[in-house]
Amino acid sequence: MGQDAFMESFSKTFCFLKCKIYFLLLGTCSTFTLKVPSHTVHGIEGEPLVLPVHYDVNTTASEIQIIWMLARPQSFSRYLLSSVNKSVVPDFEYQPKFTLIPLNASLLINPLSFSDEGNYIVKVNVKGNGMVSAQENIQVTVNVPVSKPVIRSEPTSGAVEHVGNITITCSVRKGTRITYQWLKNGQPVTASPSYSFSLNNDTLFIAPVMKDDIGNYSCLAKNPVSEMESDPITPTIYYGPYGLTVNSDKGLKVGEVFTVDIGEDILFACSADSNPPNIYSWIRRADNTTHIVKYGPHFEVASDKVTQKTTDYLCQAYNNVTGKRDEMQFTVIITSIVDHEKLVQKGNALSPLAAITGISLFLIFSMSLLFLWKRYHLHKVIQQKLERRPATEYKKTQIFSGHEDALDDFGIYEFVSFPDNSVPPKVPSNKYVSCSDFVQSYDVHGTVYEVIQHIPEQSCSDH
Numbered sequence: 001m002g003q004d005a006f007m008e009s010f011s012k013t014f015c016f017l018k019c020k021i022y023f024l025l026l027g028t029c030s031t032f033t034l035k036v037p038s039h040t041v042h043g044i045e046g047e048p049l050v051l052p053v054h055y056d057v058n059t060t061a062s063e064i065q066i067i068w069m070l071a072r073p074q075s076f077s078r079y080l081l082s083s084v085n086k087s088v089v090p091d092f093e094y095q096p097k098f099t100l101i102p103l104n105a106s107l108l109i110n111p112l113s114f115s116d117e118g119n120y121i122v123k124v125n126v127k128g129n130g131m132v133s134a135q136e137n138i139q140v141t142v143n144v145p146v147s148k149p150v151i152r153s154e155p156t157s158g159a160v161e162h163v164g165n166i167t168i169t170c171s172v173r174k175g176t177r178i179t180y181q182w183l184k185n186g187q188p189v190t191a192s193p194s195y196s197f198s199l200n201n202d203t204l205f206i207a208p209v210m211k212d213d214i215g216n217y218s219c220l221a222k223n224p225v226s227e228m229e230s231d232p233i234t235p236t237i238y239y240g241p242y243g244l245t246v247n248s249d250k251g252l253k254v255g256e257v258f259t260v261d262i263g264e265d266i267l268f269a270c271s272a273d274s275n276p277p278n279i280y281s282w283i284r285r286a287d288n289t290t291h292i293v294k295y296g297p298h299f300e301v302a303s304d305k306v307t308q309k310t311t312d313y314l315c316q317a318y319n320n321v322t323g324k325r326d327e328m329q330f331t332v333i334i335t336s337i338v339d340h341e342k343l344v345q346k347g348n349a350l351s352p353l354a355a356i357t358g359i360s361l362f363l364i365f366s367m368s369l370l371f372l373w374k375r376y377h378l379h380k381v382i383q384q385k386l387e388r389r390p391a392t393e394y395k396k397t398q399i400f401s402g403h404e405d406a407l408d409d410f411g412i413y414e415f416v417s418f419p420d421n422s423v424p425p426k427v428p429s430n431k432y433v434s435c436s437d438f439v440q441s442y443d444v445h446g447t448v449y450e451v452i453q454h455i456p457e458q459s460c461s462d463h
Contacts, residue, residue, distance in 0.1 A: 032057045034105075034124050034134035042141045042224035048110035051138050055105055055124050063127040066105045068098065072118035080107070109140075117142045145226035146175030149219045151233055158236025160322055165207035166235045170219030172228075181220040183229075189217075211239040240274030241317040244326040247271075256330045260303050268299045270315035272326060278317035285312040285329075303334045310334075 034055045043049035057064070065084050071077040080098045081090040088100050099108050105124055109116055120140055125133040154167045170180050180201040182189040189195055189204065194213065196205045206213055216232035250266045252259040260266050270280050282299040283290050286308070293299070299315075311334075316327040 032124075032126055032132055032134065034122075034136055036122070036136045036138055039137060040139045040141070042143055043109070043112045043116075044225050045114060045142050045144050046111050048108060049112045049116075049140070050101065051107040051109070051120055051122075051140070053105040053107070053122050053124075053136065055134070057126055061126045061128045063125075065123075065125040065127075066100065067123040067125075068100075068107050069121045069123075070116075070118050071121060077121075112142055114142045116140065141177070141224060143223050143225045144174055144176045146178055146221045146223055146228050147173040148228045149180075149221040149230040151217070151219045151230045153217075153233055153235045158238055159209045161210050161237055161239040162208055164209055165205070166209050166213075166237075168204040168206070168217055168219075168233070168235065170202045170204075170221065170230060172221050175221065175223055175226070177223040178221050179223070181222070183218045183220060184215045186216075186218075206235075209235075209237050211237065211242075213237060214239075236275075238275050238319070238321045240319050240322065241272035241278050241324060241326045242274065244270070244272040244315070244317050244328050246315050246328050246330050256328070257333060258330060259333045259335060260301070262334050263304045265300060265302050266332070268301065268313075268315070270297050270299070270317065270328075272317040274317065274319050274322075276319065276321055278319055281316045281318070283314040283316060285314060290314070301332060308334075 032055060034053070036054075037052050041049065041051060063085055065082065067082045068080040069077050070080055078094075079091055080094055081088055081100065083089060083100055090098065097109060097111075099110075100106065101108055105122060107120065107122070117140055120138045121135065122138070123133065123135045125131065149170050149172045151168055151170045154169075155164075158164075159166050168182075170182075172178060182197070182201075182204045191197065194206055194208070194210065196207075197203065198205075202219075204217070214234070214237050216234055218232040219230045221228055221230075246256075246268055247253075248258055248266050248268050250260065250264060258266065258268075268282075270282070272278055280295065280297045281292050282294040282296075284293050299313075311332050312329060313332060314327055314329045316325060318325040
């Protein structure tokens with residue numbers, strides 16, 4: 001047993017020294033090129049892996065030698081195989097696993113295992129007019145694809161904004177060389193005053209939580225050969241109420257004042273952004289007192305049952321988890337003007353044409369009354385004054401006017417004079433005095449309104 005182990009160790013050492021001697025003797029030359037597409041190749045455990053190598057010979061070559069070796073940390077380098085003019089000479093120990101792909105220097109590893117991880121060295125020697133050689137290194141990693149990650153959030157009951165914290169953890173069942181990335185609504189999450197990560201990035205800390213932290217969180221687990229994203233979760237965050245508003249289905253809204261026609265029912269709706277949903281209370285203010293009239297997001301006011309023309313109301317929203325509340329005051333004004341269109345909707349039998357006709361007749365009748373009132377108003381004043389005068393003066397007025405009834409005299413009136421009863425009229429001694437002069441001498445003392453009109457000439461003997 002000890003001798004066999006010694007011989008195996010000696011054989012490996014001898015092969016290694018032989019390869020070193022080849023490298024030293026062959027040297028390098030620029031008459032041909034050796035290329036590898038990548039100096040790092042990631043393989044999947046249990047699957048075949050090809051290490052691609054390409055070389056170009058610019059001179060006539062009599063012999064081309066290819067040598068593959070594997071160097072691993074903290075261990076001796078291993079001779080894998082060699083070939084001369086496409087004739088492969090494998091190491092007997094690794095013969096079924098390592099082979100050359102025909103017509104080039106690429107190495108096939110099948111199947112790949114974790115022991116195959118390391119630095120692979122390829123050496124190509126070309127013998128022609130002289131000796132040229134080139135060497136390249138390829139680093140090989142062996143990986144296990146990641147499984148679909150699973151995330152969980154703590155606490156499961158949720159957290160209150162500005163107060164609580166949330167921790168989200170990502171885990172996978174299998175996989176190697178895993179790196180984690182956190183996504184919120186499909187976008188990467190970066191470190192901030194509210195977001196921090198564990199050392200290997202598999203845990204996300206949100207402290208303290210805010211309303212803006214609400215979203216769909218997912219974890220992306222990946223390694224050099226695969227990546228998988230978890231199903232999203234939405235952590236529960238309690239917040240609010242925010243943005244309280246009061247709206248109505250009817251009426252005219254100006255600021256926080258609603259104007260409603262009498263007889264019209266109006267439905268109010270109160271809403272605010274909150275989680276969990278708010279508890280709504282409707283409060284009426286009157287005579288410096290308040291009392292709750294209804295619970296719930298809706299409140300109906302029947303305007304014909306409201307005793308006051310102007311009433312103040314208050315909608316209050318309360319979140320029983322966050323302990324916060326918000327409120328909004330508004331005023332309802334009941335007006336007594338009901339337009340014709342609403343009367344028609346409530347069963348008024350009058351058509352629009354009939355209403356217009358009625359209004360026109362009313363205007364004509366009113367204008368007629370106004371005309372008659374202006375026409376006879378002054379006559380009534382004269383009649384009232386005449387009724388208050390003595391009967392004797394009224395008779396004198398009748399005789400002087402030349403009519404039996406003064407009520408028949410219509411026209412423009414003038415101020416005239418009549419003699420006093422206590423002083424007899426003086427008849428002039430001159431017989432040639434005219435009747436008009438006599439009337440002028442008679443025109444003294446008492447007054448009355450007389451109609452100005454044509455009075456027939458009368459002889460003095462009539463008086």
